[in-house]
Amino acid sequence: MAENPWSLGRALRGMFVKPTIDETTWEDLETALLTADFGPDITERLLDELHEKVDRYRTTDPRDLQRMLKETLEEHFARFDTTLRLTERPAVVLVVGVNGVGKTTTIGKFAHYLKRFGRTVVVGAADTFRAAAVAQLATWAERGGATIVRPQHEGQDPASVAYQTIDYAKQNGTEIVLVDTAGRLHTKAGLMDELTKIRRVIEKQAPISEVLLVLDATTGQNGVMQASAFLEHAGVTGLVITKLDGSAKGGFVLAVQERTGIPVKLLGQGEGVGDLTGFTPHVFVAALVD
Numbered sequence: 016m017a018e019n020p021w022s023l024g025r026a027l028r029g030m031f032v033k034p035t036i037d038e039t040t041w042e043d044l045e046t047a048l049l050t051a052d053f054g055p056d057i058t059e060r061l062l063d064e065l066h067e068k069v070d071r072y073r074t075t076d077p078r079d080l081q082r083m084l085k086e087t088l089e090e091h092f093a094r095f096d097t098t099l100r101l102t103e104r105p106a107v108v109l110v111v112g113v114n115g116v117g118k119t120t121t122i123g124k125f126a127h128y129l130k131r132f133g134r135t136v137v138v139g140a141a142d143t144f145r146a147a148a149v150a151q152l153a154t155w156a157e158r159g160g161a162t163i164v165r166p167q168h169e170g171q172d173p174a175s176v177a178y179q180t181i182d183y184a185k186q187n188g189t190e191i192v193l194v195d196t197a198g199r200l201h202t203k204a205g206l207m208d209e210l211t212k213i214r215r216v217i218e219k220q221a222p223i224s225e226v227l228l229v230l231d232a233t234t235g236q237n238g239v240m241q242a243s244a245f246l247e248h249a250g251v252t253g254l255v256i257t258k259l260d261g262s263a264k265g266g267f268v269l270a271v272q273e274r275t276g277i278p279v280k281l282l283g284q285g286e287g288v289g290d291l292t293g294f295t296p297h298v299f300v301a302a303l304v305d
Contacts, residue, residue: 030044031080032077035075036074036076036077045058051265051303052235052265052270053269054236054270057091057269061087065084085300085301088296091273092268092300093296095272095279097278097293099293100252101134105191106190106191107194107224109210109217110193110196111196111210111227111228111249112198112229112245113198114198115231116230116231117231117258117283119152120155121257121281121291123288124155124288124290124291125281126138127158127160135188136161136162136189136190136192137162137193138193139195140153140163140165141174141195142196143169143170144170146169149165155288162183164183173196173209175216178220180192182220185221192221194217196210197209210248210249211248214250226249227252228255229257230242230254232268239271251275253277253278253279253280254279255279255280255281255282256282256283259283265302266303268282280294282299
């Protein structure tokens with residue numbers, strides 16, 4: 016299996032085969048964590064915790080430090096409940112995020128992910144302001160094996176498309192509903208008013224199980240700033256990190272959770288329809304550090 020390009024492992028490999036922990040080890044570790052986009056605050060906190068553990072156990076073995084790093088990262092990730100809550104029927108998921116983060120492809124991948132678990136999925140094309148958005152979503156819904164409910168006419172009210180989608184799910188016994196929403200940020204007030212209306216209309220028919228905010232890992236902390244309106248007003252329950260490959264940095268996952276207080280629930284690590292996974296701290300840390 017090819018090594019994950021975002022893995023810390025390459026940066027750490029030489030560090031942990033040295034005969035002893037020395038000052039260079041700590042300097043290299045700090046550089047590796049910063050390069051992996053953990054950010055200065057979290058990096059400093061991790062280093063302080065690791066120093067304390069190394070002193071407590073009086074070890075000079077770099078392999079102990081590697082194990083402690085994995086344990087410490089897992090402890091940080093484990094503070095967040097990454098479980099997707101999709102027990103209602105239908106389970107309604109609102110997918111939000113600024114344009115360009117990979118929201119449309121994420122919906123198709125999420126549909127495919129759910130189909131692998133034997134779930135039936137319908138996608139609602141409630142981003143009615145871009146004609147191309149509906150066509151792109153239809154393509155990805157088909158790839159993901161999901162039905163799509165499209166606007167009945169150009170410029171249809173997004174909330175009414177959401178209503179039709181829930182109605183379809185109830186009439187056909189579809190288990191999961193994924194509702195696409197507009198991502199333009201021309202005015203925060205207008206966007207949030209629209210999302211509030213969509214929520215109100217949906218909640219008259221069914222509870223909303225999840226509101227997933229899609230973030231592009233390659234934009235780092237700027238992505239969190241761009242999404243601040245959603246974080247503040249949209250009732251976000253989980254994060255989806257996309258484009259966590261190529262030049263993206265795995266440390267962003269912890270940084271964004273700690274900064275927002277919202278758990279990462281899904282990770283997109285490639286271009287294919289099958290390249291979306293649930294987030295499991297133990298598995299993620301192993302891929303990050305080994």
